[in-house]
Amino acid sequence: MNLKIPIFALIGMLFTTSMTWAADNKINSVRIWPSPDNTRIVLDLDDVPQYSYFPLKNPERLVIDIADTTGKFNFDGVQNDSDLLKKIRYSTAKNKQSIRLVLELNKNIKPNIFSLRPTAPYGNRLVIDLGDKDTGVASKSSPKSVVRYQDDEQSELPVIIAIDAGHGGEDPGSIGYAGSYEKNVTLAIGKALAELIDNEPGMKAIMVRDGDYYVGYGKRTDIARQHRANLFVSIHADAFTTPQPSGASVWVLSMRRADTELGRWLEKSEKHSELLGGAAEIIQSSRSDEVGLPQTIIGLTRDSSMTTSYEVSEGVIQELRKVTKLHKKRPQAASLAVLTSPDIPSILVETGFISNPKEEKNLNWSAHRQKLAKALHKAISDHFKHNPPHGTLLAKLKQNSRTHRVRSGESLSLLAQRYNVSVKNIKVANNLNTDVVRIGQVLTIPRS
Ligand SMILES: [Zn+2]
Known part of the structure; x- marks a missing residue:
């Protein structure tokens, strides 16, 4: 064995090795989005992550190996309000070219891990979902809303309005001319509407999301169904590729694909948004128009539900026209992912174009948001006072x-x-x- 290897040769070998195995991916930032029943952790990376993971018990941990990655991102500075995640730290990696992350958890959680391709405003991402599998598929919940008032002749139930603030968390929705995020506008208007509804005896608001986190579209209607909502109102702000379009519009579910250019655009852009925040690879296959409901019930409820949706949307347009410009003077129909629950009357309100500089300014202005919320509230409240669901306080008062x-x-x-x-x-x-x-x-x- 010849040990006389010249020192420069040795250095040369090491150098060659490190060149060949250069780890070129890097964690640039980390976001933690806690929601009431799950937590989404997003790592921003330079490149598409090559990863593997496994759980460890006592205490509960999730170990993630990311190949060809170096650098020590400091996790201490990341804001963490999650009940599920204690902390993220490094551990000894499998080899010098990879990093090993350990997520210390508060309980045994089945993770859902996937990578997301770059979409503005984000680049390559690794997403770790902890908690219930929020893949956009609604869970099999029983259609309670259908039998709600059967034995309830004398009850004084409130009329329940599910308010769905569009987007959230990792999904910013449309991004305004000056950089505003649709998700913030929708939440602010949603909260203002909820307050108005809750101040009204005989009515009660449910916020589908009440913070900055993402909820899958199947889960959104599921939440409404669990609360036996009488109406599902999804709040959004439009965007277009040019700054000119402006005004509000109201959308109802269509069982067919949209037959207008705008409708097709919206179907595409709202679906695109789902890809920003959702489990991208699962969306295509899981999409179903009749989420978790038996055919017979759909048949029974669809007609009345769609009539209600249409009537409410007309009322909303009448009220909105008093406070803002309208983009469309009639309710529009499209098959939007969030409006695919035929058993609950559902409308989607595009409150204005965030891509229009003037409307973006308005949508960021609390007095304007309040006006929009009041218009929605008046239309919804008027509708249910004239057409109160059986068994509610409003029905009793009317009768x-x-x-x-x-x-x-x-x-x-x-x-x-x-x-x-x-x-x-x-x-x-x-x-x-x-x-x-x-x-x-x-x-x-x-x-x-
Ligand atoms: Zn939207």
Whole structure:
């Protein structure tokens, strides 16, 4: 054995080795998006990640090896509000060309890991979903909404409005002319609408998402169904490739593909958004128009559900036209991923074009958002007061009502006393937000 290898040769060999095995991928940033029932962790990388992973028990951990990657990204600075993830740290890698990450978990969680290709504003990503498998497929929940009021003749249930703020978390939605994210606009308008609805006796709002995290489209309608929602309202902001288009539009489910250019564009762009935040490879195969419902029930509920959707959308347009420009004066039909739940009346409101500089400014302005929310609230509330679902407080108020013309000296509290009903119920029945009544005003008096 000849040990006399010249030192320069040795250096040369090492150098060659490191050149050949150059690890050229790198973690640039990390985002952690906790939602109520899962956590999404996103690693931004220079290149498409080559990865493998396995779980470890006692304590629960998830080990991820990423090949051809170097650099020590500092995980300490990453904001982590997740209940599922304790911390991310490095461990000894399999070899010098790879890194090993250890995710310390708070419980045994089955992960779903996949890579995402670059889509603005992000580059190559590795996505680690912890928690329920939110792949866009709705779970098999029973269609409770159909039998909801069967034995409930005397109940005073609230009318439930599921508010779906579009996009969220890793999916920014459309990006505005000046860089605003649609996901933030939709959440702000959604929250304003929820507050208005919750302030109204006989109605209750459910936020499909109430923070900055992503919810798969199947899961969105699933949440609405679990809460037995009477209406599903999805809030969005439009974008186009040019800054000119502007105005709001309202969309309802179509069982056919869209037959207008705008409809096809929207189908494409909203689906595109799903790819930004969702499990891209699973979307195509899992998409189904009738998510988790038996055919018979779809047949029974589709007609009435679509009628309601259409009626509400017309009302929404009438109210929106008072506060903003309209892009389309009639409800539009398209087969959008988020509107594929035929058992729940559903509408999608594009509140304006975020790609239009003026409308982007408006959509970022809280007074304008409030106006939009008020318009939506009025249309929705009017619809359900005129057409209250059976078994709800609104149905009871409508059924038991009579009228009274206000005379001099009469007040709401006096009338409430005389008719033996509460001031609150008179206000609900008449959509009043003040205690002041005028002489000659005709009031609906609910029976107690
Ligand atoms: Zn959108």
